[in-house]
Amino acid sequence: MTRLPGRLTRQVPTAVRTLVVLTLILGGLYPLAVTGVAQAFFHDRASGSIVRENGKNVGSALIGQLFTDRNGNPVRKYFQSRPSAAGDGYDPLSTSARNLGPEDVVDSPGRPSLLTQVCARSKAVGELEGVSGARPYCTTDGVGAVLKVFPAVGPVARAVSVNQPCPVRPFLSIYQGVKVECASPDGDYATGRTVPVRGDVRAVVPPDAVAASGSGLDPHISVAYAELQAPRVARERGLAPAAVEALIREHTMGRALGFMGEPAVNVLELNLALDRALGKER
Template sequence: MERLPSWLRQHLAALRAVAVLTVLLGLAYPLVTTGVAQVLFNEHANGSIVQAGGKDVGSALIGQSFTDADGNPVRTYFQSRPSAAGDGYDPTSSGASNLGPEDVVDVLAAPGTEGKESLLTRVCARSKAIGELEGVSGARPYCTPDGVGAVLKVFPGRAVSVNQACPAVPFVAAYQGLPVECARPGEDYAAGRTVPVRGDVRAVPVPADAVTASGSGLDPHISVAYAELQAPRVARERGLPPDRVRELIGAHTTGRALGFIGEPAVNVLDLNLALDRP
């Protein structure tokens, strides 16, 4: 029998290899790993779904917002941290804002154009809103009292509070002898020297995780400090003793991984479900 040409033998060998690997890695391996996961880690393998009243209400691994139809916090619930995943906690759009600590200058909306908030102004606005919700000071370094980034653009002979659109009153009247102006939307301040102003803020009651999103945008946890900040409001709105709310926080606080990695955290969904139980 005549031997097949070498090029044809090579192609047939490649096809056999593809077929074998497809069966092993595309069929057998996924089926085995799925079967093992279902037997040993059934709850986790199926998404760690949380149920209440016989209905699926979320996942223990993915956060969610506790807001009304207008996006306002529901005052009877603990609030989650911000999320940059889609419209918030969207698993199909997991990710961060990708804004860093140098993102401090807003693009003010001018007629016919859209504005853009800097990361600093987002943090300032969130801190101000949380302070008002929880009845504490929302002030923090580098933030103006009206909740935007306290940043100047300095030019020869003038300075501009670049995140405060006119007719706002600038957060400082003068800087190093220069009068400070409000910013006019549409005007180009790129040539100015950027000067963030720290201000005299000694205590910051609103914790960092209350005003910044996680890297994935899906983190279901908040810090113990943020939970404790919200406890008086939740207790008051529900007519519960404050000690009872603090007990529930403690019961739904997870410790550090392996005893030393990370910080203790509170699962917001689990905590809110515990509050709803009779």
């Protein structure tokens, strides 16, 4: 029978005792201490900042949610949240980044580019709020205003509006003296030079109405987006616009530490306040 060296024999009990002690401290006492401190001093946040209304859990103050009907259409009497790219919307288990950036401007089969997603959202918000949904680098039909020009280097001989499949009329008739074509559904335009066209428009719809947050869980919207929605909400609820504006101000959070970020409005809390205000009037 092989015997362990004397030094190793002495080290094994020490290692076992160390494992047990560290397990008790780091796996038991430390988590209990942290949980105890969190519950004692930060109970609301530690418990998920659950918002209750009439004895029921209606959401979290830290995680956004959709205010849409079963078909995904906005419920017009509620303020709408910003877009979410987390799963089907505000899914805490699907918050991984999509890694789409400013260069993602050309649509591909089955997947609109980030630019087209922004354009489509801006158009939809504009229609909902009764304002212009026009945006730089967007066409009037809500896709990215992007050309592919050929050859990639040198004078332009051909120009294609790649995000507007035929028979749609291209957003631009002529580019550098060349007639702009609509895109053939089976066309290959990879070798062309990508040219986003800005257009001479000013965006009315705020950025947070068309772009998802990094986490996809942001429960807040900008004051500008809340004010854009205020006339619709007041009209749908039969409330005075001034009353809705007052509720927005009441539920506007200031900058973190007084200087970080921008003022923001918690959508869930604002909508609950609207429900309570309407109940009082009735």
